Amino acid sequence: MELKDDLKRGLWDQNPIFRLLIGLCPTLAVTNSVINGLSMGLATFFVLVSSSTIISIIKKWIPAQVRLASYVVIIATFVTMADMFLAGNFPVISKALGPYVPLIVVNCLVLGRAETFASKNTVPNAVADAVGMGLGFTWALVLLGVIREIMGSGSLFSIQLLGNWFQPWLIMVLPAGAFFTLSIVLGLINHFSGKKGEAKHQH
Template identity: 65%
Template sequence: MAAKELPLSKDFFKGFWKENPVTVQLLGLCPTLAVTNTAINGFAMGMATTFVVVSASTLVSIIKRLVPRQVRIATYIVIIASFVTMADLFLAAQFPAISKALGPYVPLIVVNCLILGRSEAYASKHPVHRAFLDALGMGLGFTWVLVLLGIIREVLGFGSIFSLKMFGDWFTPWIVMILPPGAFFTLGIIVGVINYITGKEGSETTCH
């Protein structure tokens, strides 16, 4: 396999920029748009997703020879749903406020195409340590975009950053930024700017 020739660091770092799950592959857009009204929510969602994608990819890679081909997708989904349940219970027990703010979007990590995509396209074909690094890179790549989106929307929409007030009384918050339209605008502009920097002509989602 050609991928074996790649250094391990490539497996890890490709998720940050070159194959970033949000800005390049446009995967997992539901949580990206839904919970990034503040930076801390974006961070929490990113971390929860990273936990699930790393655990699921590692486990899928360990059991890849035991799973019959016909039922592999169903198996992966059950594995993912189990890890999501753990993440959900953990958040509810340790960080009730964040768990409440994220609401049903935590269980919706189950259907984040990013996670199933990594299990199917990468972890099921590669050794454990590579699957782990790949998933960790993708998870952190997902997290930084969510935090960036959260920071932009929080600064413009609330005038604060990680709940610390940034401006004086002269600042009028742009309410639209914390409402649904603000999420669409911000992500559209971020993807556009990144396409402009990398010289790419437009982008399409690889998931339906």
């Protein structure tokens, strides 16, 4: 059964952040705390799964010339709904994420999965792929958020973990900290999984 493979792909082998390196703008911008990373991940998850499902269902009726335009409208609809939902129910999170929720529309991950996968595969496969990719994106954002919040604020989910002896590394919650964290995590993952060597052979 391929479904399991489609589901698993996004979690590790083709993880959007750590493997494919797509959708990095929101990743770098909002992961200064765990809750922001988690909310962004879940919002993207919702958009990805909904739009992949719909696109996979209606793929055969969409003329090739306007497929991208159609995908963007469908994605934008779900993004706007997610944005309204957050603003209505979680105003604090909505404020913290700012423009990055509406910007999910242009997240390469969402459009990328629609174009390369959902538009070419059956509905169950497309859903499995979107769920895997969405979860892969979410856990990556949460991991970055955990590292940056602990080091930058000494807390986790806004609960103070480290005592007064700890001087927070401010830079970790600033944009520069996002680059440091992502690159170090990426480096470690590549080092331990030996992918870097494989990549070299392909060149």
